[in-house]
Amino acid sequence: MTLSLVTDYEHGISAIDAQFHRPKRAAIHLLVENGMAALIDTGTSFSIPGVIESLQQKNIAVEDVAYVILTHIHLDHAGGAGECMRHFPNAKLVVHPRGASHMANPIRLIAGAMSVYGEIEFKRVYGEIYPIDADRIIEAPDESRIDLNGRSLLFLDTPGHARHHNCIYDERSQSFFTGDTFGVSYREFDVNGLEFVFPTTTPVQFDPDAAHASLNRIMRYEPRYAYLTHYSRIGHLAHHAESMHYLINAHVEIAQRAKTSETDRQSVISKALETLLLQKISEHGCQLTQVEISNLLRSDITLNTQGLIHWLDQPTDRFKRL
DSSP states (O other): OOGGGEEEOSTTEEEEEOOOSSTTSSEEEEEEETTEEEEEOOOOGGGHHHHHHHHHHTTOOGGGEEEEEOSOOOHHHHTTHHHHHHHOTTOEEEEOHHHHHHHHOTHHHHHHHHHHHOHHHHHHHHOOOOOOOGGGEEEOOTTEEEEETTEEEEEEEOOSSOTTOEEEEETTTTEEEEETTTOBOOGGGOBTTBOOOBOOOOSSOOOHHHHHHHHHHHHTTOOSEEEETTTEEEOOHHHHHHHHHHHHHHHHHHHHHHTTOSSOHHHHHHHHHHHHHHHHHHHHTOOSOHHHHHHHHHHHHHHHHHHHHHHHTSOSSGGGGO
């Protein structure tokens, strides 16, 4: 690893590339306050050697990592948490109350992922998932705070993508670390400094009403920036919040149209999502070819499709609210 995989921002914030599938797909955010450090999200176990090297390059001792903070427990965000705790002896893990037991005993997380990927592919993508001593886990309910060497971090319960999701407000930088709540934004889609952001509706807890409410809650703080796990800092948040609301509704409408489709729902939804996002990214002014854009979106479209199908199959009155 080299420093080219680390992007430094002001207020002691850095993004470390988790090296998840491709460069700049997933970020691990590092906060440093007067020599003490916190990590927000961890990537996978394969990401941790790069984190340790980054700390060494910044002259931060592993003993000075005070917190490993998870926005939520999906394995591209939390798969490396156990490996982190093995290397950072003084760190506490901070996680949503709904996720704490899964970090102490990750058997169900592992089983669920293996049922999707198979054991060989799971091991290739995520490596080992280690349990974490419950005594080292701090549950962070809504509006709780932790102190990083005098720096206050506020935790907000922000469901929509997952019911075990927190967003973290950093008062020092007036910014949020949003995990997946504020969507996905790859730097390849930036045009003249303006980012493109779209929702992630991955299985199995997508809730559009909650997603809208969580976005609105974040925006009430009038943050300067959002630090997304996929991928790192975005500005222009009022613009992006409006776009996210539109695209969440568009995803729901695509799913609803496919609900009674006589053809394969997965194919119908996937093609419609690709068409929607290609159109919006082209309107955004991105100069990549449609093939290049589709290649960057392929995994997200697959996961969003799976999440929408799962959402369709849940017995609720959601369609009355569209």
